[in-house]
Amino acid sequence: MDLTIPTADLEWKERAKAFAETHLFPHEVALELNGHLPPETLASLRQAVIDAGLNGINHSREDGGQGLSLLQQTLVNEELGKATGGLWAVVWHPAIPLRYGTAEQKRDYLTPSCAGRRRGAYAITEPGAGSDPRLVSTRADRRGGKYYLSGEKWFVTTGDYADYLIVHAHVDGDPEKPTLFLVDKDLPGVRVQRIPKFMHTYVFGHPEFVFENVELAPSKVLGQIGQGFELTKDWFVEARLQIAANCLGAAIRAAEVANAHAEGRVQFGRPIRDFQAIEFMLADMAVEIMAMKSLVYRIAAEIDRGLDRKLVHARASAAKLYASEASGRVIDKALQILGGRGYMRESPVERLYRDIRVDRIWEGTSEIQRAIIGGQIKKRGLSAYTGWA
Ligand SMILES: Cc1cc2nc3c(=O)[nH]c(=O)nc-3n(C[C@H](O)[C@H](O)[C@H](O)COP(=O)(O)OP(=O)(O)OC[C@H]3O[C@@H](n4cnc5c(N)ncnc54)[C@H](O)[C@@H]3O)c2cc1C
Incomplete structure (x- = not known):
């Protein structure tokens, strides 16, 4: 079993670092x-992203992206995930479902998004629909050859900075017809209701949107009517792997800061790393990071080798669940090793501590990941996770 990471992949990691x-x-x-x-x-x-060639890493060269493999994307996202304040989000990843768009949609949305001329945001969640998107009440009613979109979306990450939204709505209010729509923000009837504050500091906002009878041409349907869930599933796979890689990077940065501090900080006449309490925390952190990295790299490499699509979804949940929870444990210990300095906002560890909390919530909570994993175990057997295939 060759676990060597090819030089070309490591070069992407270095570039992102x-x-x-x-x-x-x-x-x-x-x-x-x-x-x-x-x-x-x-x-x-934005210009620096383009100069570094990090724009649209998740899309093919044909569509204007960089055509990176998933392992390469993971290596890049690990390095970017070390940045606090969600600054990794300035490196845009146009939503994966855009690759299923028509030639016209690719021309108008995907290609300019890869180039950084446009930016999208993904809007599924609503006041009444969180973990269960079947409860979505945003509807797109068909009248006279057009669609009319009405409803409310919450927590639309980057919705303030974006110029278009990918909106998950039910055609004619029918939950059997979940569908994605490309909605330009400047259309009449699209309104930002509020931009709430959150626990983390994040470079963009997570606004709430209201749609009042927004007229949409049929060409704004992304994919097929009723295909909304299936396309969103692809988005989840990608977003969950990205979160896992970001969490890995965050944990590594916090551990490095804590390790250096433990070396230099002297109390009771010796560096604090010489106290077993501190040494054991560093040992646990190192092992958690090692496990996280092994899992996340493995799944990315498996997907690149053509893993069955159903297993892709199953495994992405494992990566997201483990990395989001393990990084929380690592960063908590790092903060403890730093003592009062770790509680100061000028410390990256304090910021990472708050940043990382949402990773157990967005793109499916930890409980939802466990429910997916539990369901997969029931369907495919434990070996879907404990085996090696
Ligand atoms: C900062 C931030 C940014 C976000 N960005 C976006 C975005 O860009 N686009 C978007 O569409 N959404 C976004 N979200 C929404 C996010 O995906 C949801 O918050 C998340 O899916 C959970 O939904 P909810 O908050 O409604 O919680 P709920 O679904 O109400 O869940 C509440 C609690 O119940 C638990 N629970 C629910 N169902 C089950 C179950 N079956 N079994 C066990 N426990 C269960 C949950 O795990 C949770 O602990 C964002 C959220 C935040 C906080």
Whole structure:
């Protein structure tokens, strides 16, 4: 079994590391203190993403992306995930379902999104529909050859910065017809209701949107009528693997900060790493990171080798569940090793501690991942997770 990571893949990791250290880390404290970055900074970051060739890494070259393998994307996302304040999000990943768009949709949405000229946001969640998207009440009613979209979407990450939304709605209010719509934000009837504050500091907002009878041409249906869940599932797989990779990077950064601190900080006449309590925490952190990395890289490599699509979904849940929970444990220990300094907002560990909490909630809570994994065990047997195929 050859576990060597090819040099070309490692070069992508190095490129992302240099990008994060040069372009993201320097903005972390200002973002934390001010709660946002000025538009000119965001514009220069956008250009820096393009200059570094990190735009659209998740799409094919044909569609204007960089055509990275999933393992390469994972290596990139690990490095970007070290940045606090959700700054990794300035490196855009146009939603995967866009690859199933028509030639016209690709021309109008996917290609310009890969190039950084447009930006989308994905809107599924509603006040009454969270973990169970079948409860979505946003509807697209067919009248006279058009669709009329009405409803409310919450927590639309990057919805403030985006210029279009991918909206999950039920055609004619029929839950059997979940469908994705491409909705330009400047259309009459699209309104931002509120941009709430959250526990983390995040470079963009998570606004609430209201749609009032928004007129949409049939060409704005992404995929087929009724295909909304299936396409969203693809989005979940990608988003869950990205979260897992980001969490891995976050845990590594926190562990490195804590390890260096344990070496230099002297109390009771010796470096605190010489106390077994601290040494054991570092040992647990290292092992958790090792397990996380093994899992996340393995699943990415398996998918690149053509893993069965159903297993892809099953395994992405395992990666997201484990990495989001393990990174929380690692960062909690890192903060403890730093003592009071770890509780200061100027410490990346304090920021990571808050940043990482949402990873157990968004793109499916830990409970939902466990429900998926439990269901897969029932259907395919334990070996779907404990075996090696
Ligand atoms: C910062 C942030 C950004 C987000 N960005 C987006 C976005 O861009 N687009 C988008 O569409 N959504 C987004 N979300 C929404 C996110 O995906 C949901 O919050 C998440 O899916 C959970 O839904 P909910 O909050 O309604 O919780 P609920 O579904 O109400 O769940 C509440 C609790 O019940 C538990 N629970 C629910 N069902 C079960 C079950 N079957 N078994 C066991 N426990 C269960 C949950 O695990 C949770 O602990 C975002 C959320 C946040 C906080």
